[in-house]
Amino acid sequence: MALTSTKExxxxxxxxxxxxxxxxxxxxxxxxxVIEGSQETSAPVIVAVTEGAIRYAGFDYLVAMVRVAxxxxxxxxxxxLDHGRDPGVIRRCIEGGFTSVMIDASHMPFEENLKAxxxxxxxxxxxxxxxxxxxxxxxxxxxLLSVKEREATLTDPEExxxxxxxxxxxxxxxxIGTSHGAFKFKGKPKLDIDRLREIKGRVGIPLVLxxxxxxxxxxxxxxxxxxxxxxxxxxxxxxxxxxAIASGVxxxxxxxxxRLAFTVAVRKVLQESPEVFDPRKILGPxxxxxxxxxxxxxxxxxxxxxxx
Ligand code: TD3
Ligand code: ZN
Numbered sequence: 001m002a003l004t005s006t007k008e009x010x011x012x013x014x015x016x017x018x019x020x021x022x023x024x025x026x027x028x029x030x031x032x033x034v035i036e037g038s039q040e041t042s043a044p045v046i047v048a049v050t051e052g053a054i055r056y057a058g059f060d061y062l063v064a065m066v067r068v069a070x071x072x073x074x075x076x077x078x079x080x081l082d083h084g085r086d087p088g089v090i091r092r093c094i095e096g097g098f099t100s101v102m103i104d105a106s107h108m109p110f111e112e113n114l115k116a117x118x119x120x121x122x123x124x125x126x127x128x129x130x131x132x133x134x135x136x137x138x139x140x141x142x143x144l145l146s147v148k149e150r151e152a153t154l155t156d157p158e159e160x161x162x163x164x165x166x167x168x169x170x171x172x173x174x175x176i177g178t179s180h181g182a183f184k185f186k187g188k189p190k191l192d193i194d195r196l197r198e199i200k201g202r203v204g205i206p207l208v209l210x211x212x213x214x215x216x217x218x219x220x221x222x223x224x225x226x227x228x229x230x231x232x233x234x235x236x237x238x239x240x241x242x243x244a245i246a247s248g249v250x251x252x253x254x255x256x257x258x259r260l261a262f263t264v265a266v267r268k269v270l271q272e273s274p275e276v277f278d279p280r281k282i283l284g285p286x287x288x289x290x291x292x293x294x295x296x297x298x299x300x301x302x303x304x305x306x307x308x
Contacts, residue, residue, distance in 0.1 A: 001070065001073065001077075003066070003067065003077060003099050004044070004070070004076035004078050005078065005099050005100075005128070005130070006078040006080055006100035006130050006171075007099075007100070007130040010170075010171060010251055011206065013206065013250040013251075013303070013306070014205070014206040014250045016306070017302075018250070018302030018306060019209075019245045019249050019251060019252045019301040020043070020044050020045065020250065020301065021038075021045055021252055021297050021301055022082070022208075023047065023255070024049065024050065024253075024258065025047055025048070025062075026053045029262075029283045029284075029286055030262065030290055031047065031066065031069055032069070033286070033288070033294060034291075035047075035075075036287075036291045036294075037291040037292070037293070037297075038077075038298060038303075038307075039074050041294075041298040041303075041305070042075060042307040042308075043075060043298040043301075043304050044075055044076040044078075044303060044307055045077055045078070045294075046079075046080050046100075046251065047069070047077060047079050048080045048081075048082040049062050049066075049080070049082060050081075050082045051084065051085065051086055059092060059096065066079045074307070075307040076307060079098045079099050080098065080099065080100045080101070080132075081098055081101040084102050084104060085103075085104055085105075087120075090103060090120055091123060094127050094129045098129060099129060100171075101129060102131070102132040102134070102173070103116060103117050103120040103133050104133070104134050105133070105134075106133075106135060106136065106175075107137070110135075110159060113133070113135065113163075114166060114167060117133040117163075117169060118166065118167045118168070120133075121167055121168045121169060130170035130171065131169050131170055131171070132170065132172070133163070133169045133171075133173065134175070135159065135173070135174060135175070136155030136156070136175030136176075137153040138153075138175050138211050140181060153175055154175050154176060154177065154192055154195060155195065157195065157198040157199045158202075161202040161203060164203040164205060171205060171250075172199070172203055172205060172206075172208065173208040173209070173210050174196065174199050176193070176195055176244070177190060177191045177192050178209060178210060178211035180210065180255075180256070181256055182213070182215055182230055182233040182256050183233055184211060184213075184234055184235055184236065185234045189234065189237050189240060190240075191240045193240075196244060196247045197248065200247060206251060207248045207249050207250060207251075208249070208250070208252075208253065209241075209244055209252050211236070212236055212241060212244075212252045212253050212254055213236065213254050213257040214237070214241060214257060215233050215235025215257065215260065216235070216257065216260075216293075219257070222268070223260060223263065227267060228264070230260075235256070235257070238300055242300065245301060252297070252301050254297060257297070258294075261289040261290045261292070262286045264289060265285040265290075266286050268285065269282050270282065
């Protein structure tokens with residue numbers, strides 16, 4: 001089928017109380033793994049590309065690949081710009097067939113974030129493209145904040161309410177304690193679920209969880225067994241992710257876990273079969289392991305079986 005509206009996919013998830021995976025893709029094998037995993041679990045799926053992915057693969061290449069993927073797929077597929085910052089890129093996505101864009105002005109002061117976000121909503125409306133925005137800041141473990149400073153980076157529910165009302169965005173990404181990458185927590189992982197519930201109650205639209213990779217121990221173990229090195233890596237515990245979904249998250253952004261799967265599979269072939277030099281024998285297993293991880297994710301998110 002053709003690309004499906006992100007809003008349609010997420011409104012259904014919001015109504016029925018589950019989340020849909022937004023998986024980052026940079027090349028054909030990752031995309032195929034994401035689509036195959038979603039088909040196998042009958043799950044709707046959001047294909048996410050960043051400005052970095054567009055620089056890497058090229059805008060037209062990515063859009064063409066995702067369109068073909070959607071045409072061939074038996075499940076709804078949406079195409080989303082993740083963390084849009086460059087107004088030129090955002091405009092190109094809106095005009096070029098994306099079903100949603102994220103404007104990430106979360107690094108700006110509140111009023112400026114609001115203004116920049118509103119402008120993107122106005123730009124996107126005539127094209128029927130939906131808009132995600134971020135309020136609050138995602139911090140990594142390396143940012144070394146005190147408890148009080150950390151608190152200040154999390155989304156204020158009252159501000160969230162005003163932000164959604166005045167911008168007219170379709171989906172909100174609040175900061176509740178996650179961060180991007182493989183090193184999310186120094187001590188015990190802790191998401192601010194109470195804050196999330198309050199935000200959901202006030203805004204009443206689909207919420208997005210960024211930095212939601214779980215960094216599965218089995219993948220880390222494999223990575224280390226094939227010579228990779230990622231000591232102290234820590235993701236969001238699956239139980240807390242489940243709680244976040246039960247409390248109003250409807251889109252779960254996942255990049256790190258796919259990168260880990262890709263790297264584990266490539267390391268395995270290269271280490272176990274030194275005679276291999278056919279790219280298909282190196283990247284095929286990466287596609288297969290991504291498929292397996294995506295299947296596991298869709299079951300955890302509750303999107304499995306929700307394709308129709
Ligand atoms: O927006 N994204 C994906 C892109 C971030 C840059 O890699 C996320 O929120 C994914 O977070 P995670 O936990 O997979 O790093
Ligand atoms: Zn993100």
